[in-house]
Amino acid sequence: MTNDAIKILRFLRKKEKGAMEIPPLEKRPRHIAFIMDGNGRWAQRRSLPRSAGHAAGTEALREIIKACDELKIEVMSIYAFSTENWNRPIEEVNALMKLITKYFVSEIDELHEKGVRIKILGELERFPEEQKSALEKAMAKTRFNKGLKLNIALNYGGRAEIVRAAKAISEKCRSGEMTPDQIDYDALSNEMYTAGDPDVDLLIRTSGDMRLSNFLLWQTWYAEIIFNPLCWPDYNRAALIKDLNEYASRDRRFGRVKVK
Ligand code: FPP
Numbered sequence: 001m002t003n004d005a006i007k008i009l010r011f012l013r014k015k016e017k018g019a020m021e022i023p024p025l026e027k028r029p030r031h032i033a034f035i036m037d038g039n040g041r042w043a044q045r046r047s048l049p050r051s052a053g054h055a056a057g058t059e060a061l062r063e064i065i066k067a068c069d070e071l072k073i074e075v076m077s078i079y080a081f082s083t084e085n086w087n088r089p090i091e092e093v094n095a096l097m098k099l100i101t102k103y104f105v106s107e108i109d110e111l112h113e114k115g116v117r118i119k120i121l122g123e124l125e126r127f128p129e130e131q132k133s134a135l136e137k138a139m140a141k142t143r144f145n146k147g148l149k150l151n152i153a154l155n156y157g158g159r160a161e162i163v164r165a166a167k168a169i170s171e172k173c174r175s176g177e178m179t180p181d182q183i184d185y186d187a188l189s190n191e192m193y194t195a196g197d198p199d200v201d202l203l204i205r206t207s208g209d210m211r212l213s214n215f216l217l218w219q220t221w222y223a224e225i226i227f228n229p230l231c232w233p234d235y236n237r238a239a240l241i242k243d244l245n246e247y248a249s250r251d252r253r254f255g256r257v258k259v260k
Pocket residue numbers: 036037038039040041042054055057058061079080081085099100103104152207232
């Protein structure tokens with residue numbers, strides 16, 4: 001995608017009109033997870049290659065990171081590449097890899113200035129050297145930042161993450177560092193890639209599909225879920241604020257009855 005094409009994409013992004021009120025901080029989620037779905041359909045509807053959908057999706061991502069930062073969301077987790085995505089056509093996988101690296105190389109200074117802390121959820125071993133090094137640099141550069149925590153799930157699978165945590169705990173029991181009766185929710189949470197983060201309060205999946213697709217299975221146990229019909233490239237700040245209002249209106253009971 002050329003720089004001119006990126007300029008056009010930015011120009012075409014709908015500007016916010018008649019903005020909705022933003023819910024007060026205490027009614028906003030601490031941790032939002034996004035399944036950025038619908039890039040391919042967005043492109044196909046415009047007779048464009050799927051890679052153009054991913055490029056347009058990157059522009060939406062820029063806007064939503066900025067919005068989450070301004071709205072004082074503590075943690076934002078995004079599903080950028082699942083363990084299952086390796087099964088896509090090789091051209092699409094390569095295009096996604098290139099986009100992800102380009103994004104980190106071109107955006108890292110701005111993210112760092114904003115105080116964003118980048119963490120990768122998933123195993124980077126399978127990534128080509130160029131991608132791996134860009135991602136590792138981004139994590140290292142921002143590791144002491146105190147602003148928005150941006151978790152990027154890459155080569156990530158929720159079940160694999162739980163198995164990995166179970167193995168780590170078994171190893172600690174085997175070595176005598178802990179005993180089986182010390183295994184509790186916190187012990188497992190501390191072995192997840194998201195250790196130290198609050199559980200997901202709100203999961204937003206765009207494009208209308210209604211499933212979790214193996215994303216943050218442990219962390220979403222009591223998350224509120226919104227299935228937004230917009231394709232990810234059309235998702236913007238106004239759509240996020242609408243979803244935050246929906247979240248603020250929900251009655252989160254965590255299995256209890258409502259206390260009046
Ligand atoms: C799902 O849409 C989207 C993905 C598999 C990739 C998400 C990636 C981005 C938004 C781009 C860049 C990411 C970073 C971190 C810079 P889909 O292709 O499954 O859409 P479809 O369901 O309509 O086919």
